[in-house]
Amino acid sequence: MDQLIPFSVRAILDDPPLTRGEDEAAYQRLVVQLGVESGAATAIDWLLVKDVADLTWQIARLRRWVKAYAASKERAGLAHGVFPLLVHRVDGAYDTARALADDLYKDAGGGDYREIMARHGVPAQHVGTAYAFFDNLKSFAQAERMLMELEHRRDRVIVRIDARRAAFASALRAAANRVVEGEVATMAGAGSPPLAPALVAAVDAS
DSSP states (O other): OTTTSOHHHHHHHTSOOOOTTOOHHHHHHHHHHHHHHHTOOSHHHHHHHHHHHHHHHHHHHHHHHHHHHHHHHHHHHHHHHHHHHHTTTSTTHHHHHHHHHHHTTSTTOOHHHHHHHHHTTOOHHHHHHHHHHHHTHHHHHHHHHHHHHHHHHHHHHHHHHHHHHHHHHHHHHHHHHHHHHHHHHHHHHTTOOOOOHHHHHHHHHO
8 A cells, every 4th residue: 555655645544534343454445446446646636535435434334333223223123013913912011022022033933923923914024123213213314314415525525536637637638739839830930841730639639
């Protein structure tokens, strides 16, 4: 990585915005991959690449957190899903619902839970996740808004990179045209034939 990234920005890249348990080597690989694929050359290029890498990392992190949060709420969702089917039929319905949900996590367990749900036409394989989602809808909606904002910010940085490339290409084209025009003028003054129109057009189109 040191050979690819300018010395002036290495210190910034060596202090990645990671949380506990995240893989620093994976983050550094992401930065290098984005830099190589985008053709980063200058310090400014690499700083923009870091912005994209940081936002991409945050997006992936937030998606992992949403998945982990949903998984942590699934057992409660299973209990909430079966409870309405027991409340008027079983004493201590909520404790029974929790026990039935816990049984699903045991090897070859959950038969009673599935039987009750099947009897009422409820898909047992989805009810835990469904309740986890709808019982925590506000939290998931906030996470979705955060994801959209992160993706929007990343898109803005990419637009800046595109604009920087376009400005560079425009400046390079103008410089090349000035060189050609100067050579044409010099050659004309020396009595030499000017460049063929097709060659000038080819340079202008580059």
